[in-house]
Amino acid sequence: MQLELPLATAPAAAPTGTLRYIQLGSEIVSYRFRRARRRSIGIMIDDDGLRVAAPNHAPIVEVETFIREKARWVLKKLSEWRAAPKPPMVNWSEGSTIALLGAPVTIALLPGRRGISLEHGQLGIGLAPRGEPAALRKRGIAWIKERARALLGERLALYAANLGVPTPSLVLSNARTQWGLCHQDGRVRLNWRLIHLPLHLVDYVVAHELAHLREMNHSARFWAVVGRLYPDYQQARIELRHCNHRLPIL
Ligand SMILES: [Zn+2]
Structure with missing residues (x-):
């Protein structure tokens, strides 16, 4: 679903x-x-x-x-x-910001350093000599996707335990039109862009998809399962709707 x-x-x-x-x-x-x-x-x-x-x-x-x-x-x-308003483009340069878990993170380019690290609200990106801007963006997105996989995997395990089911396998999605999808075979697909949102909204999406393991529909019974996993789901649904156009283009 x-x-x-x-x-x-x-x-x-x-x-x-x-x-x-x-x-x-x-x-x-x-x-x-x-x-x-x-x-x-x-x-x-x-x-x-x-x-x-x-x-x-x-x-x-x-x-x-x-x-x-x-x-x-x-x-x-x-x-x-x-x-509809078009979302902002992220400029992968010194001082530009990205939202991670609902909080702004500032990009810092670090010449002579390797790898990428997140510390005190700063996303430090090591810059190779003559580093291409396109490569920078690609590395940044790859890093963010990796974080998203770790985070979503962790939340999925947590809520699966609350629901009393084995942790389903996670497929990271790149979809532009959906946050999550639960397959009939039990795999759960979650959009890596969820990592831009505050954790409580990520959790709502995770709880929603997991609840489909019990009910493959959007019936009252389904929402009762969601409510047990995530009591404040109605508020989260409203908030999620308002996030749509604020997600940046990485
Ligand atoms: Zn659903």
Whole structure:
């Protein structure tokens, strides 16, 4: 079950899929189209706009009919997407800041040092002679993802113990449109960008996904399980909704 919350972070690389166009009412709408091993056509709006996925053998006519049937929804969501504030870009340079666990961390470039360390609110990044800015960013993100894996693994183990289930295996996700996802087979997928949020919100997402191990739905029974693991979940849901557009683009 997926915790579907719009997550406003821009792509690190070019968006995937073929670019196609369709006329909806008086508007020509572009969308990214991708074929996948799936049973039905899926459409969504992410940070790059409209995205459509279709089963490998679905004729394109069928895909276009499907989009037209959803035209009202698509046009409404696209106009919301255009109006939404875009998140800030992180500039990987001396003195710029990143939020880690809800607190600002300042980047310090340390010539002649190796590795990356976090101390007293400062993210010290060792700088090789003639270090490329692109490499710096890549190393920084890799480091943050590693921290995220450690943190999320730890929270998952903690809440799994509270729920009385073995710790599920963690898959770190890079999704731009969801915080977490619990697979039928028991694997839990968590977005590494959660590390930007305060710990209590990370915990809510972890508790939410784990509760799906008991209830693969969003029924009252499901929310009762969430409530046992994380009593203040209603407040957390509201807060999480407000975080969407503040997440930086690393
Ligand atoms: Zn859910």
